[in-house]
Amino acid sequence: MLADAGTEYARARNGHAQCEILRTAQVPWTNTAPARHLKSELGSTPFSLVALFVTPNADFAKVVAEAEQCFPDTDVVACTTAGEIGNSGYDDGLIVAIGFPDTGFSTTPVLIEDIQQLHAQPVIDRIALERLALQEGNPDMAHGFAFLVVDGLSLSEDTLAATISPALRDMPIFGGSAGDGIDFSETLVALNGKIARNAAVLTLMRSKHRAQVFSLDHLVPTEQQMVVTEADPDRRIVKSINAEPAAREYARIVGKDPEQLDRFTFASHPVVVRIGGSHHVRAIQQVNDAGELVFFSAIDEGMVLTVATPSNMVEHLRRKMEELSQDGAPANIIGCDCILRRIEAEQTQMSRELSDILSTHRVTGFSTYGEQIGPLHVNHTMSGVAFYHADPTQK
Known part of the structure; x- marks a missing residue:
């Protein structure tokens, strides 16, 4: 879908690259060495974390293994998608990468396994300890949030979100359920080369940059x-x-x-x-x-x-993006967007207009089988985080 819709945006994005906080890259799933291509596109910046949103068309195991070789000193979180949000907005058949430079971010990813039989207290204790250690170890990073990717066929996102949210205290959390296009057959997550079903990866983050977690629906x-x-x-x-x-x-x-x-x-x-x-x-x-x-x-x-x-998806999304820009436009936005929003956009022939808005506001992410915001697992929404420079002169 819309693979060529973002040409004008791509040119504009190159001009704004020095203003961006994150590093982003994408590659078609048919590329024979996708992780190496993504590493080249992301550049030589040292990263605290790299997140990969992988089309179900790709060989997930191969992508994850190659990424482990290409980013040996960096935590790599990955999940399958129900579609991607790349340079041109809504797209399909891509592997999308987001790099979090270590000059602005410190991260701690936690793999949570067997979430259908979740033993709550050990998980809560571990998250609480990791959150405290991350905060105390990065006194110069005043902003914190958590990002969750979870097996979208586990039937356990509700319980998981409600369990981990209290351990985060005042650290806001957002996330998305891994997808499998419209096949609903197999959804996967991975951390540092380990692929897991019935699992989730929770990444705790501290940042020098102001971050605003949000959720929207129309x-x-x-x-x-x-x-x-x-x-x-x-x-x-x-x-x-x-x-x-x-x-x-x-x-x-x-x-x-x-x-x-x-x-x-x-x-x-x-x-x-x-x-x-x-x-x-x-x-x-x-x-x-x-x-x-x-x-x-x-x-x-x-x-x-x-x-x-x-309501009208285009008007609503444009208004919400403008609200996120009231105190200055975000440098980057990560979005976890429900597959039902994409389906509705196709049905109402709004995909291109929505993609233009996503591109203009530098939204990168993936289409999900559900979204997490705070202690809730929800649907038909976009959850995400917007990143801002401290002031208009900070680049």
């Missing part, structure tokens, strides 16, 4: 509501809504043919749940063979779901 709740009357929470499956078969009742409420429900329907007719005064999306992944609804995030019996209406 959905407006309506008056249409439904109640989950039978569910299998462990598998995120809703069997019945309003005491009727789930898919059929959802289709009736949104005015669609139950035999024609697909990812475009779910993207344009999302449902939200109210948590603490705010609405959060509980996105539908698919209809299974039993006519049940499979969700991307936590679901339970008795939950009241409200149908939401998408």
Whole structure:
């Protein structure tokens, strides 16, 4: 998608390279030596961390192994994607790299394994100790945040986010669930050459640069509501809504043919749940063979779901990017963008306009199977972090 959409931006980006805080690079998955190419594009700057967002078209194991050789003295975090956000905005078939220069960042990545059977207290204790050590070891780096990548098919992101958030204290956290395009077959994360399923990598960061963690969505709740009357929470499956078969009742409420429900329907007719005064999306992944609804995030019996209406994605994203620029434009933005936003953009023919906005504001990242913000795992959002120079003269 849109592989050639960012030519004008690419030229502008070269002119602004000296102003950027991060280093970014990308390569088509067909490149025979992708990590070596990325290393060359990132330049000779020493990095505290390199993050790789890897298209599912690529041989993930090969990319990770090669990256371990190319960046032997640097922590490398990687995950598979449901699409990439590169120089031209939305794209596919890329391996995208972000380098965090060690002059401005100090990082501690933590691999968390077997998250489906998570033993909470040891994880909390380890994160708390690593957070404290990172903070005390970098007194000149006043800004902190955490970045999470997690197996997007683990069905465990909700529990994980709720578990690790308290250990971070006042350190904001954002992240994304690793994807597999629209195949939903295999999602992977990796740290320093070790590939893992049913796992996550949490990277604690301190920075000299001001960092603002954010989350945005363009959905407006309506008056249409439904109640989950039978569910299998462990598998995120809703069997019945309003005491009727789930898919059929959802289709009736949104005015669609139950035999024609697909990812475009779910993207344009999302449902939200109210948590603490705010609405959060509980996105539908698919209809299974039993006519049940499979969700991307936590679901339970008795939950009241409200149908939401998408506002104009282009206008909303432009406005949110402008809000992030109120006190000066960010030098770089990392974005974890839900696959449902991309699907909706394609359906409404807004992909190119959205890509232009992402390019203009130097957003780099990937499309996810879900997003994390604070203690929550959410859907149909973009979560991320914007980086700022301390003042307009700092380069």
